[in-house]
Amino acid sequence: MKSRIAQGDWSNDLPGERRIADTLQVGRDTVRLALQQLEKEGVISPAAKGTRRKVLIQQATDYDPSTHAIRVGLLSSKNLELLPQPTLLEVDRIRMALASLGGSLAVFSPSWFHSARPGKRLRELLKEEPCNAWILHRSSAAIQRSMEQTGTPCLIRGYPHEGITLPHLDIDWAAAGRHGAGALWRLGHRRVAVLTPPDALMGVQAAVHGISSLGEPGFEVVVAEEDGTAEGTAKVLNRVFRSNKPPTAVIASRPRQTVTALSWLNLQGLRVPEEVSLLSLGHEPFLDHLLPEISGYWTSPEMVARRLVRRIEVLCQGHGRSGGNPWINPDFRKGKSIGPVRTR
Incomplete structure (x- = not known):
């Protein structure tokens, strides 16, 4: 203030x-x-x-922002109270890191964020809220393209859309997906269902590509898009498991899908992992309370925040690129929700 x-x-x-x-x-x-x-x-x-x-x-x-302490703007698709807990922790750590440098973080979630043509309103925001640099969180191609056209120092917290050359930082979802597929392959799984959300961002698409590109003979991937609700997730699971070749494993691209899948499988009398393996690509703290312990991927919000702020500092110094590796390798937690395919 x-x-x-x-x-x-x-x-x-x-x-x-x-x-x-x-x-x-x-x-x-x-x-x-x-x-x-x-x-x-x-x-x-x-x-x-x-x-x-x-x-x-x-x-x-x-x-003139360049003559004052760093002020960073975070442009988000949702208000803070609607963001996942790991993102909230990350935002909190970014605030702390900037504060240690005498800087500050301002968060904006404008109503026009999902507009097909946000350029004019974006330029107005940049004028009204002068910042040294901006962070784009879960941004559309239109937002990324409009920001790139302004020439404003900016870092995408996520995947850049096709044709976008802005610097970015995100989990290497393609590598995580391929690693998860490999882990299931080695346990004997040959047909795997992948749950995807209706608003499949570039990271989800990269994860699906990583899973599908495993390249092992006989490995099949069934992409099941749900509608964002528990009922929708249950519906697609019901369809996939009622097919002639039901999967022996489910990969959830979103933590919430993991909860729904686990409870749905339980209702069907399918034991995890004895009859169906369950793997979560994302992690949120509530997964720690589930049994069996969920196998999946985890990233430290503190580590992500540190890397992000270092890149922001480089941008604020007038460099066009933020430097460093834009990919973060998540940690794999074996858990107890994946196991070998049951012999019939």
């Missing part, structure tokens, strides 16, 4: 608590504590009924 006041983003009158909370993606209690501290420091005036707090310090004019 002090940074935004110094930059001149908030001049004369401070916005209301609700607007500040929405802008900074924090709770109102946090905003109130910050306001009390700013009042003690003489940055803003005391609260008065019916009026907004006044800004008491001199604001900067003609703000």
Whole structure:
């Protein structure tokens, strides 16, 4: 908040608590504590009924981000409260890392994020919210293309779409998928179902490609797209397992699919892993409470945040590329949900 006041983003009158909370993606209690501290420091005036707090310090004019502490904007498809827990942990670690450098993170989830033509509104946002660099989270091809056209320092937290040359950082989902397929192959599995979400991002597509490219003779992959609901996931599982050649293993590309698949298999009387193996490509903490222990892939949010901030620092120094390996290799946790194919 002090940074935004110094930059001149908030001049004369401070916005209301609700607007500040929405802008900074924090709770109102946090905003109130910050306001009390700013009042003690003489940055803003005391609260008065019916009026907004006044800004008491001199604001900067003609703000130039390059002359101030790093301010990074995160452009997200969803508000923070709707993001998965690992992403929230990652955002929190990014905030901490930037704060240690005297910088800050601002999170934006505009209503036009999924627009087919976001260019005009994106340029308006970049003008209204000056940042040294931006992070694009789960971004569409239209968002990536529009950002690339502006020439703004930017890092994609995810996979770049075809034709996009922006620097990026993401899990090597293709390698994870291929590794998982290989692990199942060595256990005797020859027909595997892969659950994919309706909004299959580039990372999911890369994972499916990695699984399908195993290249072992007789290895078959059945891609089953669900509709984002538990009922939809159960429906596609029912269709796949009622086929003439049911799979002996299921690979979930999303942690939520893992929960639905495990409960559905239990309802069908199919034991995991004795009769069907279950592998999760993604991980969220709630999976740690399931039995049997889920086999899958895990990445430290702290490690990801550190690597991301290092690349952001390079971009803020005026380099066109962020440097370093853009791929993160997740850790494989063997668990107890995959096993050898049962002999009949």
